[in-house]
Amino acid sequence: MFEQNHPSHRPEPSDGDPPQRGFFRALFARLRNNFIAGLVVIAPIGLTIWLIWTVTGWIDGVVLPLVPNKFKPEQYIGIDIRGLGVIFFLLFTLLVGWMAKGMIGRFFIHWGERIVDQMPVIRSVYNGLKQIAETVFAQSETSFDKACLVEYPRKGIWAVAFISTATKGEVNRRIPRDEQMISVFLPTTPNPTSGFLLFVPQADVIELDMSVEEAAKLVISAGLVAPDEDRVVDAPKMLRRAAQRARADA
Known part of the structure; x- marks a missing residue:
C-alpha cells in the first residue's frame, strides 16, 4: 500500500537526436560509397602493377644468373635494372x-625429339607439355571463330558458347546425321577456361554479332557486363529467326 507511482527516470530523446542520427548515417553511407568507388578504380591498377612487378622479378631471378657478367649493365653502371631478364628472355x-x-x-x-621418344617417362611429360604449348600459343587462325547461342542443358534454355570449327574426321562420320555439325565450346562461369565440347547441328546454332571478347566478358561476369546494345542484334529477333528456320527445315 506504500507503493507510489514514480515517473520514469529514462531521459526522453531530444528533438535533435533523430536528425543527428540521420546525418551520421547519411555521412557514413556516402563515405562507404566513395571508398568502394575508389577501391574499384585502385584495385585493378594496383593488382596489375603488382603482378607485372612480381612476374618481372621472377623472370629476372631465373634468367639473369644464366647471363654472363660482361653482358649485365650493372657491372658498368652499378645499378640493378629490374626487367633486364625479361629483355634477355625475349631476345x-x-x-x-x-x-x-x-x-x-x-x-x-x-x-632431340627422337632422343626424347626413347625415354618412357620423359617422353610422356614432353609430349604433354608440347601439346599444351601448341594449344595455348596457337596462331590466330585456330582461335574461336564467333560467339553463338546453343540450347543447353535442355530445350528452351540458352547458353553462350564459342564456335570452334566444323566437325571433322571420325566424330563427324560417326554422328548419325546428314547435316553439317559444328564443334562449339561451352564455357563455365566465372572461369571460361573450363567447359564442355559440344557437337551441335549447324541449324541449331545461333551466331551472335558480339565479338568473342564481349561474349567472354558476359560469361566471366555472370551476365552483369553485357555488350553495347547498339552493336548487338536483338536476341529475341535471333530466336524468332532460329524458330522460323527450324520450322522451315521441318
Missing part, C-alpha cells in the same frame, strides 16, 4: 624461334 626466345624455322633448327629439333 633469346626470338633467336630460338628464328632458328627453329630454318632447316638446321628443324633438324636439331627432330633429332
Whole structure:
C-alpha cells in the first residue's frame, strides 16, 4: 500500500537526436560509397602493377644468373635494372624461334625429339607439355571463330558458347546425321577456361554479332557486363529467326 507511482527516470530523446542520427548515417553511407568507388578504380591498377612487378622479378631471378657478367649493365653502371631478364628472355626466345624455322633448327629439333621418344617417362611429360604449348600459343587462325547461342542443358534454355570449327574426321562420320555439325565450346562461369565440347547441328546454332571478347566478358561476369546494345542484334529477333528456320527445315 506504500507503493507510489514514480515517473520514469529514462531521459526522453531530444528533438535533435533523430536528425543527428540521420546525418551520421547519411555521412557514413556516402563515405562507404566513395571508398568502394575508389577501391574499384585502385584495385585493378594496383593488382596489375603488382603482378607485372612480381612476374618481372621472377623472370629476372631465373634468367639473369644464366647471363654472363660482361653482358649485365650493372657491372658498368652499378645499378640493378629490374626487367633486364625479361629483355634477355625475349631476345633469346626470338633467336630460338628464328632458328627453329630454318632447316638446321628443324633438324636439331627432330633429332632431340627422337632422343626424347626413347625415354618412357620423359617422353610422356614432353609430349604433354608440347601439346599444351601448341594449344595455348596457337596462331590466330585456330582461335574461336564467333560467339553463338546453343540450347543447353535442355530445350528452351540458352547458353553462350564459342564456335570452334566444323566437325571433322571420325566424330563427324560417326554422328548419325546428314547435316553439317559444328564443334562449339561451352564455357563455365566465372572461369571460361573450363567447359564442355559440344557437337551441335549447324541449324541449331545461333551466331551472335558480339565479338568473342564481349561474349567472354558476359560469361566471366555472370551476365552483369553485357555488350553495347547498339552493336548487338536483338536476341529475341535471333530466336524468332532460329524458330522460323527450324520450322522451315521441318
